[in-house]
Structures are given as structure tokens and as C-alpha cells.
Amino acid sequence: MAETNASEPIIRCHAVNKWFGNFHVLKDVDLDVMPQEVVVIIGPSGSGKSTFIRCINRLEEHQEGQIIVDGIELSHDVRNIAAIRSEIGMVFQQFNLFPHLTVLDNVALAPRYVRRQPRRTAEEIALQLLERVGIPEQARKYPGQLSGGQQQRVAIARALAMQPKIMLFDEPTSALDPEMIKEVLDVMKQLAQSGMTMLVVTHEMGFAREVADRIVLFDEGRIVEMGTPEHFFTNPQHERTKLFLSQIL
Amino acid sequence: MRGPYTDPSVYVAPSEAPPSRRPPITSVGPLGWLRANLFSSKINSAATILMGALVVWFLWGFLSWSVRSAQWGVIYHNLRLVTSGLYDRREIWRMELVAGILTLLSGLGLGVWGRVSRGVFIAVLVILLILVVVPVLAARVPEPTIYLLVEPQRAPSDFVFVGLRGQEASFAFDPLTDAQDTDERLLGFVENQSRTEWAIRAAEARAGDLDLGQYNLAVTLRLLDRQGKPLTPQAGSAPGDFAGGPAGGTLSYTLPADGWYVLEVRRDDSVNGAAGDNAGYAWIRVQGVETFASQEAAAQARAEQFGAPPAVERALFADENSYRFEGARSVAEFFSLQVAPLFSRIAMPCFVGALLFFNGWVIGVLGKREKAVRRAVLGGWILSAPAILIILRGFEGSRALPLVPTSVWGGLLLTILLTVVGIVASFPLGVALALGRRSELPAIKWTCTLFIETVRGVPLITILFMAKQIVPFFWSALSGLDLTIRMMIGVTLFSAVYLAENVRGGLQIIPHGQIEAARALGLNPPLTMTLIVLPQALRAVIPAIVGQFISLFKDTSLVAVVGLFELVGIVDRIVSGQTIYRPYQREAYIVIAVIYFVISYAMSDVSRRLEQSGAGSIRRL
Ligand SMILES: Nc1ncnc2c1ncn2[C@@H]1O[C@H](COP(=O)(O)OP(=O)(O)OP(=O)(O)O)[C@@H](O)[C@H]1O
Ligand SMILES: [Mg+2]
Numbered sequence: 001m002a003e004t005n006a007s008e009p010i011i012r013c014h015a016v017n018k019w020f021g022n023f024h025v026l027k028d029v030d031l032d033v034m035p036q037e038v039v040v041i042i043g044p045s046g047s048g049k050s051t052f053i054r055c056i057n058r059l060e061e062h063q064e065g066q067i068i069v070d071g072i073e074l075s076h077d078v079r080n081i082a083a084i085r086s087e088i089g090m091v092f093q094q095f096n097l098f099p100h101l102t103v104l105d106n107v108a109l110a111p112r113y114v115r116r117q118p119r120r121t122a123e124e125i126a127l128q129l130l131e132r133v134g135i136p137e138q139a140r141k142y143p144g145q146l147s148g149g150q151q152q153r154v155a156i157a158r159a160l161a162m163q164p165k166i167m168l169f170d171e172p173t174s175a176l177d178p179e180m181i182k183e184v185l186d187v188m189k190q191l192a193q194s195g196m197t198m199l200v201v202t203h204e205m206g207f208a209r210e211v212a213d214r215i216v217l218f219d220e221g222r223i224v225e226m227g228t229p230e231h232f233f234t235n236p237q238h239e240r241t242k243l244f245l246s247q248i249l
Numbered sequence: 250m251r252g253p254y255t256d257p258s259v260y261v262a263p264s265e266a267p268p269s270r271r272p273p274i275t276s277v278g279p280l281g282w283l284r285a286n287l288f289s290s291k292i293n294s295a296a297t298i299l300m301g302a303l304v305v306w307f308l309w310g311f312l313s314w315s316v317r318s319a320q321w322g323v324i325y326h327n328l329r330l331v332t333s334g335l336y337d338r339r340e341i342w343r344m345e346l347v348a349g350i351l352t353l354l355s356g357l358g359l360g361v362w363g364r365v366s367r368g369v370f371i372a373v374l375v376i377l378l379i380l381v382v383v384p385v386l387a388a389r390v391p392e393p394t395i396y397l398l399v400e401p402q403r404a405p406s407d408f409v410f411v412g413l414r415g416q417e418a419s420f421a422f423d424p425l426t427d428a429q430d431t432d433e434r435l436l437g438f439v440e441n442q443s444r445t446e447w448a449i450r451a452a453e454a455r456a457g458d459l460d461l462g463q464y465n466l467a468v469t470l471r472l473l474d475r476q477g478k479p480l481t482p483q484a485g486s487a488p489g490d491f492a493g494g495p496a497g498g499t500l501s502y503t504l505p506a507d508g509w510y511v512l513e514v515r516r517d518d519s520v521n522g523a524a525g526d527n528a529g530y531a532w533i534r535v536q537g538v539e540t541f542a543s544q545e546a547a548a549q550a551r552a553e554q555f556g557a558p559p560a561v562e563r564a565l566f567a568d569e570n571s572y573r574f575e576g577a578r579s580v581a582e583f584f585s586l587q588v589a590p591l592f593s594r595i596a597m598p599c600f601v602g603a604l605l606f607f608n609g610w611v612i613g614v615l616g617k618r619e620k621a622v623r624r625a626v627l628g629g630w631i632l633s634a635p636a637i638l639i640i641l642r643g644f645e646g647s648r649a650l651p652l653v654p655t656s657v658w659g660g661l662l663l664t665i666l667l668t669v670v671g672i673v674a675s676f677p678l679g680v681a682l683a684l685g686r687r688s689e690l691p692a693i694k695w696t697c698t699l700f701i702e703t704v705r706g707v708p709l710i711t712i713l714f715m716a717k718q719i720v721p722f723f724w725s726a727l728s729g730l731d732l733t734i735r736m737m738i739g740v741t742l743f744s745a746v747y748l749a750e751n752v753r754g755g756l757q758i759i760p761h762g763q764i765e766a767a768r769a770l771g772l773n774p775p776l777t778m779t780l781i782v783l784p785q786a787l788r789a790v791i792p793a794i795v796g797q798f799i800s801l802f803k804d805t806s807l808v809a810v811v812g813l814f815e816l817v818g819i820v821d822r823i824v825s826g827q828t829i830y831r832p833y834q835r836e837a838y839i840v841i842a843v844i845y846f847v848i849s850y851a852m853s854d855v856s857r858r859l860e861q862s863g864a865g866s867i868r869r870l
Contacts (some may be wrong), residue, residue, distance in 0.1 A: 096766035
């Protein structure tokens with residue numbers, strides 16, 4: 001595995017194309033992400049944001065173009081996929097916690113069975129992570145017994161347990177009540193400050209403005225505009241961007 | 250200043266909440282419960298009363314039959330057959346050993362993995378108490394009165410009994426005197442006993458088609474000692490023999506020594522002249538002798554004490570059911586005649602079993618936290634299966650464990666064996682078939698689908714016949730396999746395909762997000778399946794799977810048709826093969842029903858507990 005070099009992009013997407021049947025979802029997407037960068041992806045519904053970030057850890061397969069993560073190109077090679085998935089953590093809109101396992105087991109599961117850590121070590125680390133997302137006292141409960149915000153924080157801890165270099169967030173706050181959104185965003189901000197490389201699909205413009213290094217606007221499967229938050233919120237160029245921002249703000 | 254209530258359109262609660270009060274008496278406690286649940290409305294009350302009356306009526310009928318006239322001896326005389334079929338009598342200790350191993354392991358398992366509710370604990374204690382206390386109490390119930398029936402169709406039998414020195418034995422000869430007497434005393438008894446031949450005649454007599462009415466039976470009764478010599482008349486006391494006619498009478502005699510005696514019963518044709526004239530029914534009421542009340546063990550003990558019982562041509566022992574009538578028993582007699590003998594047989598095994606179970610449970614609870622103990626218990630369970638089969642079957646030519654071929658295994662042993670093997674083998678097979686049917690590889694998918702649909706389309710009984718006849722015909726390797734094992738295979742395959750369909754239903758309800766989350770964490774497909782998908786899918790279909798296992802348990806009775814005697818088969822053989830038990834089919838099948846019910850209910854109870862425990866974590870070792 002290649003050593004992470006601070007000046008080299010950790011994710012490289014070059015001319016990525018993807019179809020669902022005849023439907024062209026991603027059209028020549030080019031995006032490089034630098035280590036420790038926080039990239040926020042916005043865009044109208046159905047524009048292919050989820051599909052794109054799911055291609056990065058190969059929950060979806062792209063048909064054309066190149067995706068290189070941490071020096072490994074995504075291909076059909078099963079070993080590559082396994083290696084890349086353990087580098088990338090992912091947080092879903094619907095949490096997708098494992099309902100039959102306790103919170104602690106949810107977090108400790110992958111380290112134990114993928115990294116083959118002894119149970120005790122894995123649980124200790126899991127507890128530290130739960131502390132980091134602010135819910136150590138819920139460790140013995142089952143996901144069904146937690147609020148939405150707490151569940152999403154467990155999901156973040158679960159992804160972090162594999163010590164990923166990159167974190168993908170697909171609308172992590174969309175399924176949450178307003179008062180729970182903040183607690184999840186706070187955890188994400190703190191994560192960004194600690195230097196994690198993050199790709200975040202979200203509609204939370206406040207978060208984008210405050211935390212993002214770069215904002216990417218998707219529309220109809222392609223990148224329409226890309227730039228710093230300052231650029232986006234003060235001086236958007238593309239008509240589509242202006243329209244989108246006027247609807248959302 | 251304005252108070253909080255002055256403006257009628259604004260309401261502000263006072264700053265202090267009022268204190269909580271107790272609920273009204275009619276809504277809490279047992280009375281409240283009754284009101285809320287059983288008598289909440291007119292219709293509900295009517296339904297409660299109606300159903301209550303039905304239940305009481307049914308229970309009353311059943312209990313009074315059970316106490317007054319049922320003969321449960323058909324089961325407890327044949328306990329060995331019922332539990333193990335024709336399993337070699339001398340090797341029965343192996344069955345006991347196996348039962349012991351299993352109870353110990355169950356106790357350990359419950360201690361380590363289970364949470365025992367107080368209810369279960371109390372139930373076990375109560376059962377133990379009953380097992381210990383009832384035989385003790387039953388021993389204090391006075392000896393019951395025995396009635397012998399003298400019938401016109403048969404030469405009367407001789408009654409063999411044990412008497413004690415100085416005791417006055419009395420035999421009251423009590424012929425039926427008229428039609429009404431017959432109707433009340435004899436026909437009632439006959440119907441109670443459900444002896445087919447008599448029941449038909451009783452019905453005819455009731456309808457007036459048959460006249461039982463000859464009421465001039467005369468007999469002579471004679472007391473003989475063990476060698477067959479008549480007892481001499483005692484000085485100044487009653488003679489040792491008696492001639493009685495239609496008026497009846499009593500033979501009383503103070504017995505000279507401990508030991509066996511015979512009451513010789515002969516029809517006395519000299520009284521009425523013509524032999525054919527001497528007819529009618531009579532009871533002989535026996536008092537003051539030791540009745541064995543159907544206790545084989547007691548009879549054996551007496552035989553050791555006093556020598557073998559005297560040989561007479563048509564012996565009628567006090568422990569033989571065929572022509573003995575206990576009258577309409579009182580509750581006390583029910584206990585001493587029916588309950589005590591059963592308990593005396595099962596008390597010791599139950600006691601040892603409970604002790605083993607309890608010890609296992611204590612060890613399990615204490616050792617719960619120790620990894621070594623948990624491992625050992627699991628290992629014990631895994632090892633127990635082959636160990637049990639080896640112990641039960643033994644080896645050809647071995648002296649310690651001689652071979653007991655599976656073809657003679659029967660009764661409850663075979664039922665349970667078929668069930669357990671069926672469950673243990675069909676579970677993995679069923680899961681594999683379900684996964685195979687969802688496989689992405691068409692060859693595997695189609696093979697599994699074809700197999701499932703084929704077996705599902707055929708009745709179990711056909712599969713069993715195929716396993717017996719057809720398959721070995723095509724596939725000669727199988728013809729060497731013995732029948733029991735072929736039946737196990739048949740039952741397993743049948744159960745597995747239904748299980749596969751249940752599991753497939755469970756797999757379908759797992760959201761795709763679960764699999765994606767597992768993939769995103771880097772779990773490979775096998776790990777995703779075993780750690781994430783299967784535990785949830787199986788938990789969702791526990792009720793269906795257990796239902797499947799319960800019907801498997803009940804369906805094992807079908808192996809009777811291919812010539813194996815599991816529980817139903819062996820009981821059928823007892824009641825149809827042994828004349829003296831023929832009248833007691835009712836009792837026999839009731840007991841079978843109870844056995845099936847208890848085991849099935851236990852299984853569904855376990856399933857309910859499984860569903861409720863935790864959120865279904867796979868228990869860790
Ligand atoms: N498995 C699939 N098969 C066919 N079409 C799909 C599939 N998944 C997504 N699509 C289509 O691809 C397009 C992009 O979907 P995607 O989920 O990436 O949108 P999105 O930008 O994440 O939208 P949203 O903001 O609503 O989540 C949509 O039109 C969707 O209908
Ligand atoms: Mg989306």
C-alpha cells in the first residue's frame with residue numbers, strides 16, 4: 001500500500017462514467033481529493049451524488065474511467081476491494097446499524113472479524129470511540145433503544161473503528177429531527193478538525209460553509225461547479241448553481 | 250396583580266403539580282383485573298360464564314372418570330415398552346445412563362446460557378415435592394376393597410392373594426338380583442370399562458333386546474393354602490368354605506399364617522339342578538387381604554419372601570387387571586391403586602434426574618463467567634450426540650456394550666431420537682438449501698429449487714416408503730443401511746425443505762442496507778452472511794421454524810407404517826396385542842396425547858423465550 005503523501009491526492013477520479021441500464025447516471029466525473037480535505041457534495045435529488053460516493057468504496061461499480069484510492073485502483077480484483085473498503089468508512093442516511101447486536105458489538109464487530117483484533121482490545125477501542133462521539137453510557141444497549149441522533153453517532157463510531165483514512169457521509173442528517181441534527185454535525189466538525197479526509201453529501205449549508213474546504217455541485221450526473229465555500233456563497237458562476245442555491249437558502 | 254385564571258382565554262397551570270393519588274380500588278388488584286378482563290361488558294361476561302361452564306363440565310367429567318374407573322395400569326405396567334420399545338431388557342441401564350447425561354447437560358446449559366425465572370424454579374420444586382410426598386401419603390391410605398366379577402360365560406377364576414397371620418379375610422358373595430340391579434351396577438361398570446364385547450351387550454340389554462336376567466347363580470368358595478390343601482375349619486369359628494346361592498353371603502376366615510392363599514371359586518350346579526340353569530352375574534367383594542394394587546414390584550418382593558405364588562389353573566392375581574373391578578373408586582383408593590404404583594416406579598428416576606439437573610444448573614450458574622466452563626458445556630453438548638449413539642447402539646461382539654440393533658429401538662426413545670436427529674441434521678441442511686436457492690450461480694440455484702419443490706410436493710409417508718423400498722432398490726449402497734437410519738434420512742430431508750422455505754422468508758425481510766453496511770465495513774460475504782444476515786433472518790422466523798420442528802416431532806409417528814414402533818406404534822401394539830390391556834385404549838391414548846402435548850408445548854415455550862431474549866444477540870462463547 002502506498003504511503004500517504006500530503007501533496008498527492010488520496011482519491012483520484014478520472015472520467016468516471018456509470019449507467020443504470022440505459023440511464024447515464026455519472027457523466028465524466030473528475031474529482032481529486034487531497035488528504036485531510038473536507039469536500040461537501042451538494043445537488044438536486046437524483047443528480048447522482050449517492051451513486052458517486054458509493055462508487056468510491058465500490059458499493060456501486062463504475063463502467064468507465066478510473067478511481068484510485070490511496071494508490072490502489074478500483075477494479076474487479078476482490079483483494080483490492082477488500083483493501084480499499086478497510087481504508088474507507090461510510091455513514092448512511094438510514095444509519096444501517098445492526099439491530100441484533102449491542103452498540104458496543106456494532107462498533108467492535110469489524111475490528112474483531114476483519115482486523116482480527118482480540119475481543120478485549122476491540123471493545124476497549126470501541127468504548128473510546130463511543131466516548132469520542134459522546135455516548136459511552138449507551139454501550140450495552142441495542143440500537144433500537146437509542147434516539148436517531150445517538151444511532152447516527154454510533155454509526156460514525158462504527159465506521160471509525162476500522163481506523164479509516166477516508167470517511168464518506170451520505171446525507172447523515174436527513175433522517176433526523178432538527179434537534180438531533182446538531183449533535184451529529186458537532187461530531188462531524190470535530191472529526192474534520194482532527195484532520196480526517198471527508199466526503200460529505202449533505203443539504204446542511206451551514207455545515208458546508210463552516211467546515212468544507214471545497215464544495216462540489218452535482219447536477220444530472222456531472223459536476224457543475226466546484227470551489228471554496230466563499231466562492232459558492234458569494235460569487236457563484238453557473239446558472240444552475242445560482243438556481244440551486246436560491247432554492248435551498 | 251392579575252391571577253393566572255382571570256383571563257378566560259388563557260390557561261396557565263399552577264406552578265406545583267398536584268400530588269399523585271392511588272387509583273380507584275375497582276381498577277387495580279385481582280378484582281380490577283377480573284373486571285377489566287373477564288367481565289368488561291355484558292357479552293364478555295356471558296362468554297366468560299359460558300366458557301367457564303364448558304371447561305368445568307369437561308374437567309369434571311374427565312376427572313371423575315379418571316379417579317373412579319380409569320385403569321392407568323396399561324401405561325405404567327408397560328413403562329419399559331413405552332419408553333424404549335423392544336430395546337434389550339438387560340441393557341436398559343444404557344438408556345438410564347443416557348437420560349442421566351442429558352439431564353445433567355440440560356441443567357448445565359440452562360445455568361450457563363439461560364435465565365431461569367422464579368416460576369420455573371418453583372414449578373420444579375413443586376414437582377419434586379409431589380414426587381416425594383405422594384408415595385408417602387399413598388402408603389397410608391387403607392387397603393382398597395377388591396371386587397371380582399363372576400360371569401356366566403366363563404369358568405370362574407381362582408383368586409391368589411397374600412394374607413397375614415391373624416387377619417380376618419372376608420369374601421362377600423353378592424349376586425345381582427334383578428334387572429334394575431344389573432342395570433345400575435353391572436352395566437354402569439361395563440360401560441365405564443369400555444370393553445367392547447360387553448359394551449355392545451350392555452347397549453342391547455338397555456334397549457331391551459337382550460335379557461341378562463337369570464338371577465340364580467350359586468357358587469362354592471373354598472380357601473386353599475399354598476399347596477392347594479383346603480384350610481381346616483377353625484375351632485369355634487367359621488369354616489374355610491362356603492356355598493352361596495342367589496341370596497348371597499359371606500365367607501370369613503382368620504388366616505393362620507403369613508403367606509400365599511388361594512380362593513377357589515366354583516360354580517355350584519347342584520343347587521339348581523340343571524347345569525345350564527345356573528347363571529347370572531355376581532360380585533365377590535374381597536376384604537382383609539393384601540392387595541398388590543397392580544404393583545409388580547410388590548408381587549415380586551412377596552414371591553421372594555413367601556416363595557413362588559401357588560400354581561392354579563386359572564390364576565387371578567390381585568395385580569391383574571383383566572377381571573378385577575375396583576368398584577367405583579374413592580379418591581383415596583385412586584391414589585393408592587393408580588397414582589402410587591406409577592409414582593413408585595418413576596419416583597427414583599425422577600429424583601435422581603432432578604438432582605442431576607439441579608447440580609448441573611448450580612455449576613452452570615456459578616461457572617457462567619469462566620470461559621473454561623462455558624467451553625466445557627458446549628463441548629459436552631457437541632460430544633454428547635455421538636457418545637449417546639455409541640452407548641445406545643454398542644458394538645458387535647463387545648462384552649461391555651453389546652450391539653443393540655436400531656431396529657429394536659422403539660417407544661419414546663425412538664420418537665425422540667428421530668426428532669432430535671431430524672432437527673439437528675435438517676437445520677444446517679435447510680439453511681444451506683435456502684442460501685442455495687438465493688445463490689447467484691444458476692446451477693446451484695436451480696438444483697436447490699428443484700430439490701425443494703420436488704420433496705415439498707410429496708407426502709411424508711411416501712418419502713418414508715421410498716426410503717424403505719425404492720431408494721435401496723436403485724442405489725444398492727443404501728440397502729445395507731438399517732431401517733431406522735433410512736427413516737432418519739427421510740424425516741430429515743422432508744423437514745429440511747420446509748425449513749429452507751421458512752429461512753428464505755426470513756432472508757427476504759433483511760433490508761439491503763444491512764448488507765451494504767457490512768460490506769462497507771470490509772466484511773466479506775461469508776462473514777456478512779453468518780454475522781449479520783443469518784442471525785437476523787433466523788430470529789425473524791423462529792416461530793415458524795419451531796412450528797416446523799413441532800410438526801416434525803409429531804410426524805415421526807408415521808414411521809409406524811413402515812414397521813418401526815415409536816411411541817404411538819408401541820402403544821398400539823400393547824393395546825391391540827395384549828388381551829388384558831385391550832379394554833384400556835382410552836387410557837393409553839390419553840397418556841400418549843399428554844406426552845406429545847407436554848413436549849410440543851415445551852418446544853413452543855422455548856421458542857417464545859428465544860424470541861424475547863435480548864434483541865437476539867448470537868450468544869458468545
Ligand atoms: N440501483 C439503481 N437502479 C436504477 N437506477 C438507480 C439505482 N440507484 C439510483 N438510481 C437512479 O440514479 C439516479 C441517481 O441516484 P442517486 O441516489 O445517486 O441520487 P442522489 O443525488 O443521491 O439523490 P438524493 O438527493 O435524492 O439522495 C436517480 O435518478 C435514481 O433514480
Ligand atoms: Mg442520495
